[in-house]
Structure formats: structure tokens, C-alpha cells
Amino acid sequence: xxxxEITTWKIKRLKEDRVEELEDYIxxxxxxxxYVNKRRFVTxxxxxxxxxxxxxxxxxxxxxxxxxxxxxQIDVRSNNVLVTLSSSxxxxxxxxxxxxxxxxxxxxxxxxxxxxSMSNLRIGSKLYVKVDDIFKxxxxxxxxxxxxxxxGGTHVAALFNKDAKLLYLAEDxxxxxxxxxxxxxxxxxxxxxxxxxxxxxxxxxxxxxxxAARAGIPIVASISAPLNSGLIAAEKxxxxxxxxxRGKRMNIYTHPERILxx
Amino acid sequence: xxxxEITTWKIKRLKEDRVEELEDYIxxxxxxxxYVNKRRFVTxxxxxxxxxxxxxxxxxxxxxxxxxxxxxQIDVRSNNVLVTLSSSxxxxxxxxxxxxxxxxxxxxxxxxxxxxSMSNLRIGSKLYVKVDDIFKxxxxxxxxxxxxxxxGGTHVAALFNKDAKLLYLAEDxxxxxxxxxxxxxxxxxxxxxxxxxxxxxxxxxxxxxxxAARAGIPIVASISAPLNSGLIAAEKxxxxxxxxxRGKRMNIYTHPERILxx
Numbered sequence: 433x434x435x436x437e438i439t440t441w442k443i444k445r446l447k448e449d450r451v452e453e454l455e456d457y458i459x460x461x462x463x464x465x466x467y468v469n470k471r472r473f474v475t476x477x478x479x480x481x482x483x484x485x486x487x488x489x490x491x492x493x494x495x496x497x498x499x500x501x502x503x504x505q506i507d508v509r510s511n512n513v514l515v516t517l518s519s520s521x522x523x524x525x526x527x528x529x530x531x532x533x534x535x536x537x538x539x540x541x542x543x544x545x546x547x548x549s550m551s552n553l554r555i556g557s558k559l560y561v562k563v564d565d566i567f568k569x570x571x572x573x574x575x576x577x578x579x580x581x582x583x584g585g586t587h588v589a590a591l592f593n594k595d596a597k598l599l600y601l602a603e604d605x606x607x608x609x610x611x612x613x614x615x616x617x618x619x620x621x622x623x624x625x626x627x628x629x630x631x632x633x634x635x636x637x638x639x640x641x642x643x644a645a646r647a648g649i650p651i652v653a654s655i656s657a658p659l660n661s662g663l664i665a666a667e668k669x670x671x672x673x674x675x676x677x678r679g680k681r682m683n684i685y686t687h688p689e690r691i692l693x694x
Numbered sequence: 695x696x697x698x699e700i701t702t703w704k705i706k707r708l709k710e711d712r713v714e715e716l717e718d719y720i721x722x723x724x725x726x727x728x729y730v731n732k733r734r735f736v737t738x739x740x741x742x743x744x745x746x747x748x749x750x751x752x753x754x755x756x757x758x759x760x761x762x763x764x765x766x767q768i769d770v771r772s773n774n775v776l777v778t779l780s781s782s783x784x785x786x787x788x789x790x791x792x793x794x795x796x797x798x799x800x801x802x803x804x805x806x807x808x809x810x811s812m813s814n815l816r817i818g819s820k821l822y823v824k825v826d827d828i829f830k831x832x833x834x835x836x837x838x839x840x841x842x843x844x845x846g847g848t849h850v851a852a853l854f855n856k857d858a859k860l861l862y863l864a865e866d867x868x869x870x871x872x873x874x875x876x877x878x879x880x881x882x883x884x885x886x887x888x889x890x891x892x893x894x895x896x897x898x899x900x901x902x903x904x905x906a907a908r909a910g911i912p913i914v915a916s917i918s919a920p921l922n923s924g925l926i927a928a929e930k931x932x933x934x935x936x937x938x939x940r941g942k943r944m945n946i947y948t949h950p951e952r953i954l955x956x
Binding site for chain 1: 705723742943955
């Protein structure tokens with residue numbers, strides 16, 4: 433196919449006992465290598481598009497850098513993204529150490545304790561959004577999920593202002609990378625996210641809530657389920673988490689005060 | 695809640711303009727540490743159940759060991775699984791090196807080349823299955839997805855014999871871990887998988903096809919989409935891959951000769 437994030441494949445489709453042969457659209461995933469200061473920092477299996485946005489979003493959303501100002505140069509060569517930081521104060525080794533500590537906890541209880549205490553992030557936003565606007569956002573996100581509609585193989589994330597205006601949207605084979613990309617898109621375009629709503633098609637974990645928190649986003653809404661870690665993180669950090677937004681229903685799990693129910 | 699893979703959370707549910715407060719069920723994910731010969735080999739975020747099965751399935755399905763015979767002892771302590779190998783011939787360092795090589799490929803084209811040439815696995819099974827039995831398998835898998843039905847937060851994988859008899863089923867927050875667990879369940883129970891069908895609720899990637907191949911499974915069927923890497927791997931290895939099995943339709947992507955269409 434034309435777009436590098438979609439390819440085609442010859443299939444047999446069986447439908448109501450009738451078999452037809454056709455070319456179908458398939459979502460592509462590729463290893464994307466992010467280099468920071470000439471050293472490979474991470475390889476992410478992602479859709480091969482918006483690679484600069486993926487790198488910027490990932491580094492901010494994972495808390496490696498504080499803002500896009502910390503990047504002095506960024507180049508994309510094939511599936512390699514080369515990032516040069518403007519500050520030499522950022523200790524990448526320390527980050528890898530932190531990452532290792534959080535996954536090395538010795539019991540499930542200590543993991544929950546780690547989640548509860550892990551972050552000094554605190555979202556105190558007074559943003560409020562009408563419940564009908566949350567429904568509108570999810571509808572608009574779904575309508576604009578073009579790769580998903582062709583392939584069924586991608587996740588989508590989008591950012592909205594409080595009046596349900598679509599600001600940015602990104603699709604990716606990974607639900608985490610879709611969030612990285614949409615945050616990267618916003619940051620590259622100089623958008624302040626502290627009054628925005630993040631929507632996602634995927635199940636919500638702690639790592640996704642932390643990505644939103646580091647970008648300053650106060651409300652997260654998903655079509656899918658929350659996992660336990662996502663709820664604990666959202667509750668603790670002060671993010672409003674809404675899941676199972678489908679048709680005319682939704683579940684509000686944490687900090688419901690930001691949602692105007694009538 | 696009673697089961698450690700499910701917890702509860704107080705939510706506000708909005709449905710057709712009516713708000714009710716209730717306790718809802720949430721899927722739990724926990725870091726599960728697998729130690730091999732006293733060294734931490736991997737930490738997997740998974741549902742905290744069937745941990746012995748997860749470890750056995752993961753080690754075989756990732757090609758670290760060839761069979762359950764390579765394990766002399768296995769103990770579960772909280773969320774740590776301690777595996778002792780019977781053979782000292784298995785070089786874990788070499789495996790980590792291989793893993794690093796496959797993700798370090800320098801271009802997207804070379805990744806595709808790596809996928810096409812990566813495996814000397816070849817499934818030559820003459821198994822065939824009736825198309826109606828594939829529909830039955832997916833239906834039975836869905837009916838038995840008890841954690842999913844309560845939480846909406848898990849994936850499921852199941853193994854069937856050629857006549858659509860359910861052999862084993864496992865649910866997990868990760869679609870890869872659900873496959874590891876169901877393969878581990880079968881191996882621990884001495885089941886030969888070379889004439890079985892693996893079903894999954896998740897999108898199918900190369901890594902999932904490789905898991906099936908290492909367990910000798912010739913047919914994989916999923917409710918969800920395939921990704922490009924999954925198709926290339928299935929085509930190359932000789933696995934029949936069927937996706938989007940929903941109601942009375944399915945798409946057959948690779949090696950359709952194992953499916954009897956009438």
C-alpha cells in the first residue's frame with residue numbers, strides 16, 4: 433500500500449458460508465530505535481509514522497526530560513530517531529536504574545505500595561467537562577481512527593480541549609505509543625495540555641496515567657477497561673479516569689468532580 | 695474480592711442519563727519475577743495466577759528451553775517463580791544476546807528480512823479442521839472467559855483438539871502471557887500440542903506465532919486482527935493463521951489448506 437503504516441495481504445474471507453479471495457489491509461509494526469546523545473536508549477515496536485513525535489512524546493511522557501526545551505536537535509533516519517539533549521544534567525543511567533527498581537519489587541503488596549508512593553506528580557487542575565462532551569470526544573476519536581477502520585490492528589489516542597474540539601490524534605499498533613505520539617504532536621506544536629482531555633481506545637494502566645500526568649493532562653477517558661494499577665495511579669495523582677465510554681454509558685472511577693453530570 | 699486476579703473499585707456509572715454508584719470488578723496486574731538458576735531472568739506484568747504455568751510456558755514458548763524436561767525444579771513464592779534447569783547446557787546469556795540482535799536491526803527492511811529468515815522452525819502438520827469447528831472454538835473460548843466477563847480487562851487464550859473439545863484455557867491482562875499460561879498448563883499436564891488449535895482474543899504478532907510454533911501448534915485463530923509481523927512469521931513457519939473470527943465470518947491469511955471449507 434501507499435502508506436508505510438498499512439500493507440496488504442491476500443486472504444480468503446468466509447462470510448455466511450461464502451468464500452471470497454481479496455486483498456485486505458494490514459497494520460504494520462516496526463522496531464523504532466530512539467538514540468539519545470548517540471546511545472540507543474530504547475527500541476519500541478510501533479507503527480512507522482510520526483517518529484519524531486514518538487521520540488519527543490516518549491521522552492517527556494516517561495519523565496526522561498521535563499519539556500521539549502531539553503531537546504536541542506532531533507533527526508529521523510529510516511526507523512532511527514536521533515535525539516540530542518541540550519542539557520548535560522540529564523542522567524540516563526539513573527533513569528534505567530529507577531526503571532529497574534520499580535520492576536524489581538519483591539512482593540505484590542510492595543508493588544502496590546510502590547505505585548501509591550511512586551510519584552510526586554499531583555494534578556490540581558480545576559478543569560471541568562460536561563458529560564455530553566466526553567461522549568462527543570470518544571465519538572470523534574473513533575470517527576477519525578482511519579488506520580483502525582482499514583486494518584482493525586491499531587490503537588488510537590487523541591487530545592481535546594474542554595469543549596470537545598479535536599486538537600491532535602495519533603494511531604499506533606501500541607496503545608502506549610499512540611499516547612506518546614499524540615503528546616509529542618502537541619508539544620512540537622507548542623500546545624499547553626494542562627486544560628486538555630486525553631482519550632484512548634486501550635485499557636488503562638499506571639504507565640499510561642503517568643504519561644498523562646507528566647504532560648499535565650487532568651482527565652483521561654477510554655473506550656476500554658481500566659486495570660488495577662491505572663486506578664491506583666489516577667486516584668493518587670489526582671487524574672479523573674473514565675472508562676468503558678460506549679454509546680450512552682460510561683464509568684467514572686476517580687476524581688469525578690471534574691465531570692458535570694447534567 | 696476473593697480471587698487475587700480480580701479486585702473491586704467504587705465507581706459512578708452513567709447510563710442513559712442516570713447515575714448510580716456501585717462496586718465494580720477490576721482486573722489486577724502484578725509484576726511476576728521469573729528467576730532461572732537463581733538469577734532474575736524476566737519480570738512480566740501479568741495476572742497473579744497460574745504462575746508456575748506462566749514460567750513453564752514462557753520458557754518453552756520463547757525458546758529458552760526445549761521442553762518441560764529441561765526443568766528440574768520449580769517453586770512459586772508470592773510473585774516470584776524460581777526455576778532450576780536440569781541441564782547446564784542452556785546459555786541464558788546467549789539468549790539475551792539474540793534478543794538484543796533481533797531488536798537492533800538498523801532498518802525496517804532488514805527487520806522484515808530478519809523476520810523472514812529468523813526461524814528454522816517449520817510446522818509440517820497434516821492436521822485439518824472443519825470451518826464450523828473453528829467457529830465453535832471461538833464461541834467456547836468466549837463463553838469461558840470469566841475474568842473478562844467480570845472486568846473487561848483481560849485477554850484469553852485456549853487450546854482445542856481438532857474436534858473443538860476445549861483442552862485448556864487461561865486469562866491474563868497480557869495477550870502474550872495468556873498464551874504462555876495456556877501452553878504451560880498443557881505441558882505440565884503432559885499434553886502433546888502438535889494436533890491442537892490455539893485460539894486468542896488478541897491481535898496476532900510474530901512473537902505470538904513463534905510461541906505457537908515452539909509448542910508445535912499448527913493452527914492459530916483469533917477474534918482480533920493480525921499485524922504484519924504475525925502474517926510474515928505464520929507464512930514462513932507454516933502456521934495456519936485465521937483472524938477476525940466473529941459470528942459467522944472469518945479471514946484466513948496463511949496456509950488455508952488445513953481448513954475444510956465445507
